[in-house]
Amino acid sequence: MIETTRAVLDREFASPPGAPPETPETAGPERIVVAGCPVRDEADRVVLATLNRQLDADGYRIESVPAGALVAETIAAVLAMDPAAIFVSSVEESGRARHLVKRLRSACPDIPIVVGCWGLHASPKLRADLCAAGADDVVTSLGQARSDLMRLMPAPQRDTARDDESPSGDDVELVTSSRRVS
Numbered sequence: 274m275i276e277t278t279r280a281v282l283d284r285e286f287a288s289p290p291g292a293p294p295e296t297p298e299t300a301g302p303e304r305i306v307v308a309g310c311p312v313r314d315e316a317d318r319v320v321l322a323t324l325n326r327q328l329d330a331d332g333y334r335i336e337s338v339p340a341g342a343l344v345a346e347t348i349a350a351v352l353a354m355d356p357a358a359i360f361v362s363s364v365e366e367s368g369r370a371r372h373l374v375k376r377l378r379s380a381c382p383d384i385p386i387v388v389g390c391w392g393l394h395a396s397p398k399l400r401a402d403l404c405a406a407g408a409d410d411v412v413t414s415l416g417q418a419r420s421d422l423m424r425l426m427p428a429p430q431r432d433t434a435r436d437d438e439s440p441s442g443d444d445v446e447l448v449t450s451s452r453r454v455s
Contacts (some may be wrong), residue, residue, distance in 0.1 A: 285319065291397045292317045293372025304329075307422060308356035309337035310347055310377070320391055320415075327419050333399045335360065344373055348380045356425040360418065361388045361408070363417040366399060378407025385409045385425035389418050 310315030318340040325335035363370040
């Protein structure tokens with residue numbers, strides 16, 4: 274099932290046939306980076322890819338650490354990303370999520386951390402444990418994840434290229450009289 278879901282998402286995220294590759298000249302404004310940390314496996318990575326799709330339209334980009342990476346490797350990858358926020362994805366309730374959050378909080382004390390617990394009902398004890406470990410919030414839906422991340426991060430810069438293409442005051446002819454002069 275995970276393989277099928279991954280194949281569907283990979284097809285969905287693929288560029289349309291014949292689309293030119295994005296280059297710095299054709300890319301839009303710089304996106305704000307969120308470090309995506311799958312706790313255990315491909316299922317966590319698939320959730321991060323889906324969340325990335327939702328955040329993309331808002332000017333954010335999730336850069337994911339490889340699924341199943343050691344905690345030390347995850348922390349090194351997150352630090353290299355210099356993210357505005359960290360999102361930890363956990364399909365299964367496990368002590369690994371709490372341990373990862375605790376280590377991330379120690380390494381990144383000023384970066385917001387949100388934990389997504391998928392397929393679980395985030396019990397008050399689970400929420401309390403993850404928040405005690407250093408999570409700023411624990412969410413159970415993609416909608417909550419998007420809202421929390423956007424609330425905790427700075428707003429992205431908007432593309433002003435369209436503003437530059439509109440006529441400026443110097444190029445506009447003002448008609449001050451309805452009289453025609455011959």
